[in-house]
Amino acid sequence: MDALDLGARLAQLLATGRRVSTYKLATLDALLQHCLENPVGEHEGLRVPIPDLAERVVEAYWPQVRVYGEHGVLRQVQHTRPGAVTIPSIVHDLQHEARTWGLSTPAQLRQAEPRRWSAAVDRIAVTLARQPVFRLQKSGGREPGVPFLYDDAWLHDDVSRSTLARHDWSIDLFPGVATALARVSPLLQPVVQQWWVDDVQRHNAAELDVPDLHAFLFGADRAAVARLAPGLREFQDDRCFYCGRRLGAGVHVDHVLPWSRLPLDGVRNLVAVDPRCNGDKLATLPAVDHVRDLLARPEADLQALAAPLRWPVDTERVRSAATGLYRAASPGSPLWRAPGLYDFFDGRLVW
Numbered sequence: 001m002d003a004l005d006l007g008a009r010l011a012q013l014l015a016t017g018r019r020v021s022t023y024k025l026a027t028l029d030a031l032l033q034h035c036l037e038n039p040v041g042e043h044e045g046l047r048v049p050i051p052d053l054a055e056r057v058v059e060a061y062w063p064q065v066r067v068y069g070e071h072g073v074l075r076q077v078q079h080t081r082p083g084a085v086t087i088p089s090i091v092h093d094l095q096h097e098a099r100t101w102g103l104s105t106p107a108q109l110r111q112a113e114p115r116r117w118s119a120a121v122d123r124i125a126v127t128l129a130r131q132p133v134f135r136l137q138k139s140g141g142r143e144p145g146v147p148f149l150y151d152d153a154w155l156h157d158d159v160s161r162s163t164l165a166r167h168d169w170s171i172d173l174f175p176g177v178a179t180a181l182a183r184v185s186p187l188l189q190p191v192v193q194q195w196w197v198d199d200v201q202r203h204n205a206a207e208l209d210v211p212d213l214h215a216f217l218f219g220a221d222r223a224a225v226a227r228l229a230p231g232l233r234e235f236q237d238d239r240c241f242y243c244g245r246r247l248g249a250g251v252h253v254d255h256v257l258p259w260s261r262l263p264l265d266g267v268r269n270l271v272a273v274d275p276r277c278n279g280d281k282l283a284t285l286p287a288v289d290h291v292r293d294l295l296a297r298p299e300a301d302l303q304a305l306a307a308p309l310r311w312p313v314d315t316e317r318v319r320s321a322a323t324g325l326y327r328a329a330s331p332g333s334p335l336w337r338a339p340g341l342y343d344f345f346d347g348r349l350v351w
């Protein structure tokens with residue numbers, strides 16, 4: 001399976017299809033993330049649980065259902081009756097409940113209230129199966145479309161829970177598709193985000209400032225992760241994780257594996273850094289030995305740091321994601337080492 005062919009085909013499908021909601025974009029982004037985080041051999045298939053996609057969809061809409069200034073909560077669906085239940089409305093209610101428990105991120109909620117989390121994920125998984133998962137491989141018209149990602153013949157827009165259960169609530173990617181999707185993700189992810197911004201503008205029929213809107217929809221929640229700064233600082237002997245300089249007053253918490261590629265908020269992916277390093281690294285993949293050092297931090301110390309804040313550590317997720325992200329990177333890609341300094345990826349993982 002050629003990654004570029006697959007990417008071009010997906011881009012064409014999304015460009016020609018009529019989108020009445022952002023669900024299809026959210027599902028494709030979730031699928032790309034799943035393939036990055038669960039690397040398999042080049043020609044292998046991959047079973048993708050729809051509830052796993054639903055969890056990622058909750059995470060994607062989580063920042064997006066906040067109030068956006070004078071515009072209120074932004075619309076993500078073209079036509080809805082007032083009070084209709086939509087995926088964003090489910091996420092909005094979930095977020096409201098989480099706040100009353102003093103929880104601010106989806107990762108915290110999943111950790112602290114797993115049953116409430118699962119109930120919302122389950123509802124969204126059914127909606128995903130009936131709509132975007134069923135329609136992803138079809139363009140807007142009546143033609144059925146030839147499945148090229150997974151077999152969708154058993155899905156339809158009223159598929160029952162028992163049918164979903166018979167299929168293990170999963171779709172099976174055809175051989176080679178998972179690796180191809182991971183490889184093309186650096187190209188497709190920014191395109192998906194840009195279309196998402198365009199669609200939100202269209203659904204809201206308002207003049208929204210694009211850079212602000214992009215940051216609002218896709219930026220990390222800096223305020224929430226900042227609560228981990230004191231603990232991370234202490235753990236790092238008050239030195240910047242990347243350059244080792246002593247940290248001053250303006251300490252930042254950085255996602256070592258870039259948030260824009262995989263939104264992993266577990267403490268395993270978080271470090272305290274100085275503003276100089278943080279402002280220079282941006283969304284670049286870091287040098288592989290930064291990742292080795294990230295993964296070498298003792299689990300017990302991270303657990304001790306995370307527990308009082310009811311924050312997950314997620315070591316296995318971060319380890320698997322690191323492997324997936326670097327396997328999807330081409331040898332020769334620039335990797336960020338220090339401000340103004342890049343390595344070139346030699347294709348070797350050192351963890």
Ligand SMILES: [Zn+2]
Binds near residue numbers: 240243
């Ligand atoms: Zn630094």
